[in-house]
Amino acid sequence: DTAVSQTPKYLVTQMGNDKSIKCEQNLGHDTMYWYKQDSKKFLKIMFSYNNKELIINETVPNRFSPKSPDKAHLNLHINSLELGDSAVYFCASSHDAPGALHQPQHFGDGTRLSIL
Amino acid sequence: GQNIDQPTEMTATEGAIVQINCTYQTSGFNGLFWYQQHAGEAPTFLSYNVLDGLEEKGRFSSFLSRSKGYSYLLLKELQMKDSASYLCAVKSWGKLQFGAGTQVVVTP
Numbered sequence: 001d002t003a004v005s006q007t008p009k010y011l012v013t014q015m016g017n018d019k020s021i022k023c024e025q026n027l028g029h030d031t032m033y034w035y036k037q038d039s040k041k042f043l044k045i046m047f048s049y050n051n052k053e054l055i056i057n058e059t060v061p062n063r064f065s066p067k068s069p070d071k072a073h074l075n076l077h078i079n080s081l082e083l084g085d086s087a088v089y090f091c092a093s094s095h096d097a098p099g100a101l102h103q104p105q106h107f108g109d110g111t112r113l114s115i116l
Numbered sequence: 117g118q119n120i121d122q123p124t125e126m127t128a129t130e131g132a133i134v135q136i137n138c139t140y141q142t143s144g145f146n147g148l149f150w151y152q153q154h155a156g157e158a159p160t161f162l163s164y165n166v167l168d169g170l171e172e173k174g175r176f177s178s179f180l181s182r183s184k185g186y187s188y189l190l191l192k193e194l195q196m197k198d199s200a201s202y203l204c205a206v207k208s209w210g211k212l213q214f215g216a217g218t219q220v221v222v223t224p
Contacts, residue, residue: 004158039199043159043214056211090158096210104149104161105212 003027008089013081014116020077021111023091029036031096032074032103033057034066037088049074050096086115120215122204126196127221134188136218138204146207150189151177153201153217162189162202194222 009053013019018041033056034046048056049068063079074091093107120140128134140148147166151159165171165180165187177190189202201217 041153042216043203045211045213050218068151088159102147102164102166106161107158108159 001040001116004091004106005110006089006111008111010110010112010114012114012116015081015083017081018077018079019081019113020073021089021091021113022073024073025070025093025106026094027093027106028094029093029106030071031094032071033092033094034069034074034076035090035092035107037110039087043090045077046073055060055102058083081113081115085116086113088112117148120204120206121153122202122218124216125197125221127223129223130194130196132194134191134194134220136202136204136220138187138189138215139185140185140204140215141204142185142206142213144190144208145182145196146210148180149177149205149207149212150176150187152201155200156161159203167183169200191220196222196224198222209222 004025030058031050033048035043036046037043045058046060046064051071052068065077068074090110092105094105095103122138149164150162152162153159159171163171164176165178172177175192180187201219203217204215205212
């Protein structure tokens with residue numbers, strides 16, 4: 001009965017490779033997010049999708065490309081991985097609508113990406 | 117942009133009370149959240165404030181003063197399992213921006 005699930009949990013790969021992280025939520029939420037948490041534990045928003053539409057796109061290299069096939073899924077594809085991409089990537093979801101600003105975001109368990 | 121400041125680390129004894137302060141500067145304020153994150157785990161929601169005042173939830177309480185750009189999270193009757201990072205997050209213009217987190221260490 002996992003609410004927000006992301007795979008894989010661990011990802012170790014070589015610099016220059018392309019990899020994808022998948023995220024699915026079964027909470028019926030309409031908004032999904034990708035966050036990056038670096039070694040200093042600072043959690044930073046990367047992207048947000050509402051009903052499959054991109055609504056937040058922070059200053060992220062265009063090697064990172066999110067894709068939302070439906071509102072329950074938000075995947076993250078990363079091209080030409082670099083050493084600085086090593087971090088924990090968290091997927092999250094929430095219900096965002098007028099009158100629902102108090103609704104919290106629910107996070108997945110994170111994907112620990114290590115670039116060799 | 118916005119700045120969110122909270123102390124890096126706090127240490128307290130089991131059974132004690134700890135208050136984690138958070139100050140912020142933002143426009144388009146839509147509320148302030150507190151999250152708890154244990155090492156190697158996902159952040160989990162603790163509390164939400166959008167109006168001034170105190171919200172109490174069991175051993176945890178959160179306070180907000182919008183005019184001062186200030187919030188605190190109060191943890192009472194500390195337990196060893198409360199050792200974690202506590203993240204202050206401000207929602208504005210549809211985005212949730214997190215502070216760097218306060219690592220709380222509970223000692224026996």
